[in-house]
Amino acid sequence: MQDATKTESPLLEMKGITKRFKGIAANDHIDLILRCGEVHSILGENGAGKTTLMNILSGLYQPDEGEIFIDGKKVTIKSPSDAVKLGIGMVHQHLKLVDTLRVWENIIIGYEPTTFSFIRRKEAKTKIKNIQQRFGLYVDLDAKPPSLTACDRQKTEILKVLYRGARILILDEPTSLLTPNEKEKLIQTIKSMTAEGICSVPFITHKLPDVLELSTSLTVLRKGRVVATLNASEIGTEESLAEKMVGRPVLFRLDKKDLTPGNTMFAVDGIEAFDERGVKTVNGVSLSINEGEILGIAGVSGNGQKELANVIMGLIKPSKGKVIFKGEDITRSNTHARRDRGFAYIPDDRMTEGIVPDLSIKENILIGNHRKAMFTNRWLINDAAACKYAEETIKKFNVDTLDIDKPVGKLSGGNIQKIVLARELSRDPIFILADKPTRGLDVGSQEYIHSILLKERENRKAILLISEDLDETMMLSDRIAVIYEGKIIKILPGKGTTKEEIGLLMAGHCTAS
Amino acid sequence: MDFTPVISAAFSILGLSPLLVLSSIGILIANKSGVFNIGVQGNIAIGTTFGILGVSFFGSIWAGLALGFLAGLAVAIVSAYLTINKPYDQLQIGFGIWFVTEGLAGFIYFMSMNSAFRVEETFPSFNGLDIIFFSTIAITIVYYFVIHRTKYGLAVVAAGENPGAADVAGISVFRVRWICTLVGGSLLGLAGSWFSIIVLRHFFYNMVAGYGWLAILTVIFAGFAALPTFLSALFFSFLIGMQTRIQVYGFLPLPREIILVLPYIFGVILLIISGVLRKKKSAPAALGHPYERE
Numbered sequence: 001m002q003d004a005t006k007t008e009s010p011l012l013e014m015k016g017i018t019k020r021f022k023g024i025a026a027n028d029h030i031d032l033i034l035r036c037g038e039v040h041s042i043l044g045e046n047g048a049g050k051t052t053l054m055n056i057l058s059g060l061y062q063p064d065e066g067e068i069f070i071d072g073k074k075v076t077i078k079s080p081s082d083a084v085k086l087g088i089g090m091v092h093q094h095l096k097l098v099d100t101l102r103v104w105e106n107i108i109i110g111y112e113p114t115t116f117s118f119i120r121r122k123e124a125k126t127k128i129k130n131i132q133q134r135f136g137l138y139v140d141l142d143a144k145p146p147s148l149t150a151c152d153r154q155k156t157e158i159l160k161v162l163y164r165g166a167r168i169l170i171l172d173e174p175t176s177l178l179t180p181n182e183k184e185k186l187i188q189t190i191k192s193m194t195a196e197g198i199c200s201v202p203f204i205t206h207k208l209p210d211v212l213e214l215s216t217s218l219t220v221l222r223k224g225r226v227v228a229t230l231n232a233s234e235i236g237t238e239e240s241l242a243e244k245m246v247g248r249p250v251l252f253r254l255d256k257k258d259l260t261p262g263n264t265m266f267a268v269d270g271i272e273a274f275d276e277r278g279v280k281t282v283n284g285v286s287l288s289i290n291e292g293e294i295l296g297i298a299g300v301s302g303n304g305q306k307e308l309a310n311v312i313m314g315l316i317k318p319s320k321g322k323v324i325f326k327g328e329d330i331t332r333s334n335t336h337a338r339r340d341r342g343f344a345y346i347p348d349d350r351m352t353e354g355i356v357p358d359l360s361i362k363e364n365i366l367i368g369n370h371r372k373a374m375f376t377n378r379w380l381i382n383d384a385a386a387c388k389y390a391e392e393t394i395k396k397f398n399v400d401t402l403d404i405d406k407p408v409g410k411l412s413g414g415n416i417q418k419i420v421l422a423r424e425l426s427r428d429p430i431f432i433l434a435d436k437p438t439r440g441l442d443v444g445s446q447e448y449i450h451s452i453l454l455k456e457r458e459n460r461k462a463i464l465l466i467s468e469d470l471d472e473t474m475m476l477s478d479r480i481a482v483i484y485e486g487k488i489i490k491i492l493p494g495k496g497t498t499k500e501e502i503g504l505l506m507a508g509h510c511t512a513s
Numbered sequence: 514m515d516f517t518p519v520i521s522a523a524f525s526i527l528g529l530s531p532l533l534v535l536s537s538i539g540i541l542i543a544n545k546s547g548v549f550n551i552g553v554q555g556n557i558a559i560g561t562t563f564g565i566l567g568v569s570f571f572g573s574i575w576a577g578l579a580l581g582f583l584a585g586l587a588v589a590i591v592s593a594y595l596t597i598n599k600p601y602d603q604l605q606i607g608f609g610i611w612f613v614t615e616g617l618a619g620f621i622y623f624m625s626m627n628s629a630f631r632v633e634e635t636f637p638s639f640n641g642l643d644i645i646f647f648s649t650i651a652i653t654i655v656y657y658f659v660i661h662r663t664k665y666g667l668a669v670v671a672a673g674e675n676p677g678a679a680d681v682a683g684i685s686v687f688r689v690r691w692i693c694t695l696v697g698g699s700l701l702g703l704a705g706s707w708f709s710i711i712v713l714r715h716f717f718y719n720m721v722a723g724y725g726w727l728a729i730l731t732v733i734f735a736g737f738a739a740l741p742t743f744l745s746a747l748f749f750s751f752l753i754g755m756q757t758r759i760q761v762y763g764f765l766p767l768p769r770e771i772i773l774v775l776p777y778i779f780g781v782i783l784l785i786i787s788g789v790l791r792k793k794k795s796a797p798a799a800l801g802h803p804y805e806r807e
Contacts, residue, residue, distance in 0.1 A: 060681070060806060081683030096678035098671045099798065109671055110682030112664040119664060160682075 009072030010035045011200050012057075012168055017066035019052055026052040027063070028224040034168065037197035039190065041211045042204045044221035045245055045442035047412035050204045051093065053221075054170045057202070058090035059083035084111070089161030090170040093204075095153055097145040104128055104141040107160045131162050135193055151182035158189075162199075169193070172204045176440055187213060206245070206442040208238040220244045246444040253475060254450050257458060261478065262291035264327075265462035266431050271321035273307045281307045282318070283486035289431070292460040294453065296477030296494070298470060298502050304486035305466045306348070309435045312464070313345050314338045325431070339368060344429035346420055348436040348466070350413075354420040357409025361399070362390040364408045365423045389426075397422040398448065414445030421452060432456060435466045450476060470499055484508045527642050529754055532557075532708045533746040534649040536728035537735075538656055539585075539700030541742050544732060545660065546693035547673040547686075548596055549801040551607030553701055554725030555614030559584045560705020562618040565716040567706070569630045577632075577710045578645075578703060585702015586695060588614055593694040597687060600803035619718040632714045645707050649743075652700070657739040669693060673797030676804040686804045701725075723777060734784050736795035752776035 012034040019027040026049045034040045042050045055061045057068065059077040068075050070086055077083050083090075097106050104125055113120045113127070125141060132138055137159055139152045148156065154174055161169055171190070175183045191214065193199045205211060211218060215235060220228040228244050235241070242250040267288035275281045281304040289295045299305060310316040312323065314335040323331045325341060339345075347353035355364050366375060366386050375386050390404045397418045401411065408419055417437065424432070434453060438446040453476060457463055467473045473480055477494040482505040490505055540553055550556070560581040567573075567580030588610065595606045636643040660666035671679035672689040679686050705721065713720055731749055735741035753776050759765050760772050 058681070079683065080681045084683060090681070092677075092681065094677075096675060096681050098674045098678050100674055101667065101670060105667060106678075109667050109678070110684050112667065114664050117663045117665060118658075119662060119667070 009069070011071065012202075013069040013072075014053070014057065015067045015069070017053060017056060017063045017068075019049075019056060019061060019063050025224045027056070029066070030221070030224070030226055031229075032202075032219055032226075033229075034200050034202055035217075036200055037194050038216045039194050039201045039203050039214045041215040041218035042202060042221065043206065043208075043211060043218055043241060043245055045206065045412075045444055046414050046440075047223075048221040048245075049224040050221055051172055052224075054090060054172060054202060054204060057083070057168075058088055058170060081110070084164045084166070087165060087167035088170070089164055089166030089168070091154070091157040091161060091172060091174060093172040093176070095145075095157055097153060097156060099145050102142050102144055103139055103148070103156050106145065106156060107141075107163050109160075111164050128159065128163060131159060135162065135189065137162075137189060149182065151178055151186060154178065154186060155189075167199060168202065169199045170202045170204070173206075173440075174203075175205070175207060175210055183210075190214060208241055208443065211235070211241065212238065222247055242443045245442065250443050250447050252443075252447075254447070254454055256454055256475070259292045259458065259478075261293040262460060264288045265291050265325070266464070267324040268308075268312065269322045269324060271308065271311055271318045271323070273304075273311050273316060273318045275307050280319075281486050282311065284321070285483070285486070285488050286321075287464075287481060287488065287491075289462040289464055291462055292457055293478045294457050294463040294465055294476050294494075296473035296480045297464070297466045297483050297488075298473045298480050299468075299483035299506055301468055303483050305435070305483060308483075309345075309348070309433060309466060312433055313343065339427075342428075342430035344424035344427060344432045346417075346424055346432070346434040346437045348439060350416050350420055351409075355408045355416055358407055360405045361394060361401070361408055361411075361419060362386055362404040364419055365390045365393055365404075365426075368423065369427060393422045393426050394419070396426070397452075414441050414448075417441060417445065417449060421449065425452070425456065430461055432461055432463045433466075434463060436468060437465070438467075438469065438472060446472075470502060474499065474502070482506055527646060527747070527750075529712065530747050530750040531643075531645045531649050532704050532712070532724060533728055533731060533750050534653065534743055535645075535700050535704035535707070536725065537731045537742050537746045538649070538652055538739075539697040539704065540728055540732050541697075541737060541739070542656065542669075542700070543694045543697035544737060544800055545673045545797060546669045546690045547676060547797055547799040547802065547804070548593070548690050548694050548697075549603045549607065550592055550596075550610070550694070550697075551604055551729070552592065552609070552611030552614065553728060554721060554723075555611040555618070556585050556588045556698055556701035557705035557708070557725050557728075558615045558618035558719075558721045559588050560702035561709035561713075561720055562622045562705075562716065563702070564706025564709040565630060565632065566622065566625060568632050568634070568710055569626065574632065574634045574636065574710050578706050581706020581709075582699050582703045585705065586699040588702070589695045589698020592698065593691050596803065597690045597694065600805055603801045603803070615719070615721075622716050626716075629715055632710050636711065643711065645711070653739055653743045660739065670797075672804075673799055676799050676802075680804075680806065690804075727777065727780060730780050730784055733796070734780070734787055736787075736791065737797065738795075749776065749780060752779055 010033045014030065014032040017027050017030045018025060030053055044050050052061065056063050059080045059082050068077060075086055077086065107128055108124045113123045128141060137155045139155050139159065145153055145156065174186060178186060190201060194201055203214060212235065217231045218235060219226055222245060239252065269286050271282055271285045272280060273282040285308055287295065297305060307316065311318045314333060318331065322329055330338065351357060369375065370381065375382055387404060394404065399418045400415050408416055438449050453463060465473065465476055474494065479491055479494055480497060480502060481488045481491045482502060484506065536553060536557060543550055563584035564577040564581040567577035592606060592610050595601055596603045636645060638644065660669060668679060668684045668689050671682065671684060672686045676686040709716060709720060727749055731745045732742055735745040756772055756776050760769060765772065
């Protein structure tokens with residue numbers, strides 16, 4: 001392979017980058033090469049060091065060791081503005097937009113055209129419009145970020161980086177918040193931007209299908225080290241990439257035993273509910289779930305899933321309809337009473353509803369179980385019993401630490417979710433509500449959580465799975481209910497249903513039947 | 514019925530307003546950048562002390578104003594260091610600043626002066642409104658244009674709403690917050706010195722009463738926007754003016770103590786009503802949160 005581009009010095013070269021946090025290496029002698037017009041995926045599990053590496057490149061962190069070269073020249077990047085001067089821009093995973101400023105203000109911030117410090121508005125807008133036309137990134141410039149879709153917010157961030165003249169456009173998990181449709185559009189945009197060689201993209205992700213679709217080369221990181229550097233022809237399959245990321249073969253299709261579902265455990269009948277803005281988002285949902293069955297709810301986010309979950313857990317009261325558990329009407333009972341009956345809840349937002357980030361592992365495992373006799377001696381919490389219980393539980397659920405006094409917020413996403421599962425499932429529930437249980441998790445953690453849910457199914461638990469990930473829903477569920485605008489529009493068998501069929505229903509296309 | 518007291522009350526709206534306008538705008542500037550100072554009461558108190566001291570030592574009310582301004586600046590330097598450089602809890606620091614400075618205000622005064630000193634001079638004025646009143650209008654307008662039209666305004670708003678966004682845009686959140694705290698604190702000192710020099714004309718202990726708190730309330734009531742803050746400050750000054758008139762002329766057959774707290778009660782009620790009616794959150798999203806890179 002001796003084509004012209006490869007003999008020139010690459011656009012970007014990072015050599016031996018090392019960064020330690022409190023003595024632990026987040027990046028351990030990482031080498032990375034990015035050539036002009038490439039989409040270079042940086043792949044790895046949660047906590048593998050992908051974001052740290054890119055934060056070093058964009059000037060937010062200083063490396064402890066290592067060198068960075070741009071166009072073959074050695075550079076030091078001391079701050080984000082140094083990075084901008086070198087043509088490096090980063091679109092962060094947690095978007096950095098100011099909600100009270102308009103889109104165009106967000107784009108120019110820090111790099112405004114001014115006369116005596118006053119912003120030349122027209123000039124700024126014209127410049128942005130030119131970039132929009134050139135790259136086909138259309139967003140309403142006078143809107144404010146909260147009124148935009150996730151995709152438009154993502155585009156605003158990209159515009160911001162392009163406005164500053166970036167040649168190296170770092171994208172950190174850009175697709176994680178997008179619907180499948182929006183994702184497709186974004187991928188097209190990235191493709192056309194790089195095809196002309198204007199931009200080169202380091203692309204951080206743990207979503208393997210995106211990698212296969214976009215990458216022209218890739219680096220796999222594991223525990224802060226490079227485990228593989230591949231070019232387009234060597235990328236291979238999802239399975240081989242997953243194995244490199246996790247360090248062992250990953251099962252994308254878990255073994256699901258044939259079970260005959262038992263009696264109806266849980267049902268909702270004609271539920272209607274309103275969201276916090278007062279909009280009716282659940283509009284007559286009826287479902288029933290049997291022992292030893294996983295019922296999957298498929299649908300695009302925001303079609304009433306969140307409110308339905310809240311109604312089921314007793315967090316909000318339905319305006320109409322009944323919640324029935326083992327034949328008994330429990331619509332009026334509160335969350336605590338439901339948990340006592342054997343409800344377990346894996347909420348979709350683990351950082352705000354699943355755990356208390358500043359509390360320790362032990363305390364987080366105790367929450368909700370703290371009233372149990374075994375943890376209290378009359379008035380106080382029995383610390384010895386709590387410690388023992390926490391230690392046993394985290395061992396059973398393979399949490400990646402032994403320190404039960406560590407704040408949960410310091411753990412990786414996968415481990416945090418394991419703590420949530422550990423707390424919820426160690427109570428031996430009979431009904432499990434899992435709302436997007438693998439959202440934002442890497443393949444290894446996903447596999448683990450899927451296997452746990454299937455095990456609970458074999459233990460004759462009734463499981464309601466809410467997910468946006470169709471592959472997940474289809475693999476785990478015995479039956480799939482498709483939700484659209486607050487209504488269950490169809491319930492399909494898990495076996496023999498195609499992805500396309502569900503996809504159409506999710507978009508609201510009711511088949512005449 | 515004699516309407517003279519009503520008319521003179523109407524004038525007293527504008528007469529007293531510089532205290533509230535200057536302090537509210539001062540608070541607003543710091544708040545916009547994400548720094549919350551609950552101890553403004555103390556900043557103003559220090560301003561009152563140095564205002565009178567300045568007049569008595571240098572024999573000029575302009576010197577009094579200047580000294581009050583510098584005293585406010587000095588307090589702001591301390592609070593900026595503690596809340597921006599050190600990520601201490603801004604509420605705790607604010608209360609600390611309040612206790613220390615309000616006590617210090619009286620202590621410094623009585624240590625430096627033996628006799629009661631009275632200010633006789635006045636600022637150039639027009640129809641009973643002095644030059645400081647007109648400056649408050651100018652300051653409000655300048656504030657509005659800086660925040661909404663200049664790059665510095667964008668930087669301040671970003672630092673207060675999403676400091677992470679400001680940081681990646683190459684804006685030093687640190688510097689922005691320091692500058693806003695210093696400017697805001699200086700205005701508080703200025704407000705205090707003007708109040709002691711022009712309105713009360715001599716120093717007595719705890720002379721700021723609850724005006725600092727009222728200024729905090731004004732900013733929240735006005736939804737952290739410039740023009741509403743200016744107008745609300747005028748409105749609350751009007752309430753205070755009415756309160757004095759009611760006392761003097763006995764419009765309402767109520768005990769003096771109740772009349773004294775009326776403006777505050779009225780203010781709190783208004784705040785609750787506006788809080789209930791307001792749909793959107795108006796406070797800067799990062800108000801009161803120290804910024805640290807992760």
